[in-house]
Amino acid sequence: MKLKKIFFLLLFFICVNAFSQLLSSNLEKKTLALGETDHLVIKIENLRSRAVITAPKDELLPFHFEEIKDSIGINANTYERRIEFAVYEEGTFKIPELEFKVGEKLLKTIPYEIEVVNTATKEDQINDIMKNKEVDLEAIDYWELYKWYVFTALAVIALIFVIVMFVKYGKKKKSSPVVTTNQTLKELDSLKKKKYIEEGNYRAFYVELIDISRKFITKQYRIPADVLLTDDLVALMKENNTISQDNEKIVEDVFLRGDLVKFAKTFPDKDLMEKDFTEIRDFVKRSSEDIEFENLRKDV
Template sequence: MNYDFRIMRIKASVIGHRSSVVFSVFCILCSLFSFGQVKSSIDSTSITIGEQITYKVEVETDTTNMVVFPEGQTFSPLEMIESYRIDTIKNSDKYNLIKKYALTQFDSGAYTIPSQKILVGDKTFFTDSLKVEVNNVVVDTTKQGLYDIKPIIEVKKKGSNWWKYVLITLLIVGVIAFLMYWFIWRQKPLTEEQKIALLPPYDRAKLALKKLDESHYLEQAELKEYYSELTLIIRKYLDEKVYDHSLESTTEELISRLRLLREGNQIDLSQDTIKNIESILRRADLVKFAKSTPDIALAELDRNTIDTEIDHVKEVLPEPTEEEKLLDEKYREELARKKKRRKIMVTTVVGISLLIMSFIGFSLKYGFNYVKDTIIGHDSKELLEGDWITSQYGVPPVTISTPKVLKRTEVSLPDELKQQMSMTLFAYGTLLDEFSVVVNTTLLSQPPKDGIDIEKTIEESLKGLEAQGAKDIITFNNEFATPNGAEGVKTYGTLKFDVLKTGNFVEANYVMLHFISENVIQQIMITYPLDDVYADQIIERILNSIELKPGEA
């Protein structure tokens, strides 16, 4: 974005460093107040580039107080290399706590380690700020050869852990597929009952008689159970081969049907066969319902009679025709198709049920929209969950974390301004994109006597947006402080711009941060979509990552 700074260089006010000066005075007063209880020191005030110094904080406190030392990169512009464990020395009823940090800096210059906040019980203390000078490493060029700067080389992006998620997904799918195969599609070994059911009716009847012989009904004089099994055998056989209502018919109805079939020449049963079956069935009725107790020998004789009559029935049954055999084959094929369709249906229902349950479970845990966007895809979500880049841009540097690396953009200044200012701009996206980030640093060769007016700077930035096609800009201003204490102004709101140059304007959010020092204007501009929870999280993460060196803003 090319912002017009023509008016900025002639408009100024006296706002300057007022807020930062007040903050510095406050830190000094706090340091003086806490001098007797909290002390800080460094082992050297002058180092070379990359050399480490030890920053030490000593706290004297009661044994009952909890002490919280600073953690993280709170020593900027110096970088913390290592945080050592706390040393504890007991002195009568007090503790002397000593915390050490290893710090370094890779640029030469004079730096100030900012005051550090120490919590002791329910009180807050600040350490003294300390001066450190970082010197260049002296190189004897007469003995050490000089080499050209090596060209920029492309570094392959570090691989993510996507293969782990793929492996876990394949493992889960494999387990589910194995379970479906094992319980639904696998040809299970036939049980004894299934094997018997596959036998022809004649063989099943013979096998049932054999099992009846192996029972102990007659030995235990259980005639009722014996005759129940015996009559069930002959009824089942007749039901499958002669009359398909033999099982539910009474003795009288069954015998009448057999005689009708004989008289109608549908089956050539002899009178003796019908009479013998009738006699045994009626005797069984007496045993079951009238509690008759025939002799054991008679029961065995009845068993042999049934065995013989089954043979007689089989002999008189007509042989199945080719058409009947073909119908039986088609019937078996239809049964096989029905069984396969049933397996497919069960597999489909189980699969859909698992997907629905997984979707519901993940929705309850992570939220419906998050799961939906994960499956369908969402541009802002992909930016939020991608590999972020933390880098420094411009001079003096602005440290910021972004979803994509910001690329340097050449800025063309009018000839009359080139001697008065220099500008560096790094950007991802443009104002016409759904999401964009711009870091702009302007160095003035000769700042105004009364300092740079930040309000005028913000006004000129908004005019620059309008010059690029933005309209209906709604503006709110708040004070803003970076995590490392640099203070600036946050301007935010909504604006409209024509993305496709068709006259249809799209509304979006924007955030501008301005940091002013004596001769430096640092600006961060972000645009992002409305009503996008992922974009809101992206902006929050970016804003929380911004760091400027103390004294530069």
């Protein structure tokens, strides 16, 4: 009986390994000189023609890692990604767990830590090719050296004067909610024409959609959405009640999803991207109702 149990356990582990995806990663060097190149290789085996979803090319590694080359090789059973990169700052930098979604299964690489050092030393001598020569300068020489600085200073002073006069005496053009709405709708139409949804480029789609939405909220509702974090923005919207609850819910859902996409925590499909685009567009169209209600409330 014991031999049968051992046999069945071995058979179970063999079947699991035969039908599961195997992810491996390899970092060539863990200590680098400034600007020296390194290579990270990630490989997934036993795909069985399943798609691999992860960060787009040249966007897999964190900020400090300058990606020089990002090549991806895919066939029916294997996914291989080779990244050549360099770091141009001294210090210790981390490559976190990198996520790869195969079907419904989420695979993660092991994290790495890289130390970047400056190989130059204080004892290194820098020799001049020629000895410095002293030259006596006259007034005309100083003018030739600094005349462009003088012209630049005068131009800056003139520009400041023009701005002050324009602010003081110029007519201020009032922007109506309708003008802001129409301008934002044009920007959304331009985003739609880029076909990010059709191509499945969810990262670029949400970055531009949220950027357009933040600028719109800032201008239309006088809320500093362009500088606030998502959580702070949601809290402020609920506090001042300028935006209706339905519109608040749309903004909150889309912005939070956009943050997850930005950090590769979720991978939305085309239907969800289309739904978020439509809801933001409808929110922009309905915004004038929020403004009219806010004006009535102030009058009361």
